[in-house]
Amino acid sequence: MKRLLRALIERSDFDIEPLRGLRHQLHLAGLRWNNRINPVRLRQQRQLRTLRDVKLHFGSGSRIFDGWINLDAYPADGVDYLMDLRSELPFEEGSVRYIFSEHVVEHLERAYLPRILREFLRVLMPGGVARIVVPDLEFYCEKYVAGDVAELTIPLPECRTSADAVNSVFMDHFHRFIYDFDTLRDELTAAGFGDIRRTAYAESEYDGLALDLMDPSRASGSLCVEAIKTPSDG
DSSP: OOHHHHHHHHHHHHHHHHHHHHHHHHHHHHHHHHHHHHHHHHHHHHHTOOOOOOEEEETOOOOOOOOSEEEEESOOOOOEEEOOSSSSSSSSOEEEEEEEEEEEEEGGOOHHHHHHHHHHHHHHHHHHEEEEEEEEEHHHHHHOOOOOOOHHHOOOOOOOOOHHHHHHHSSSSSOOOOOOOHHHHHHEEEEEEEEEEEOTTOOSSTOOOOOOOHHHHHHHSEEEEEEEETTTTO
């Protein structure tokens, strides 16, 4: 039935994107409600709040890290806890050593980023690090102005022209905002982080934190930022 309905929609002039967005919002609302009243979820939250020295994978999808707590809004094998990623994190203050988030933040509305980053700061222990990897606005703008189609289409191989690639990174994949370093640093500073560094892809001075997906589609065109919680932060 679902396949038939999809085929009928695809053959019509019906715009399915608003329905996809509505379905996503209904899914998130269901998660928030479930996490407030479901005894199993409440028990999970209590268990997570007992943990210390946590390594948190924020927005894991199906890419699961052993030894980490993998959070996502959609179920997949290995996801430890389902939640609306815009909500309060189920960890005690100062209980998290590392946060890793790759190509997730750009899918969340910009208006929610201050709350998300304040939650990162709250749960990190002094000296803890949040590594955030997102599409890099500067990369796309520079390559577009230079007319470098080959470089632009490495992360977006389905695109044929520079305009295709730039429009795709802004409008496709459910992206909500594409960051440059200055904007992300400004948001992290406003959230209370005092030590913010731009790093190379798949490189970190923190052991075990450079978990970036080793794929040309990510290595090219990604912005990598590490925010360290200092004793005076927060």
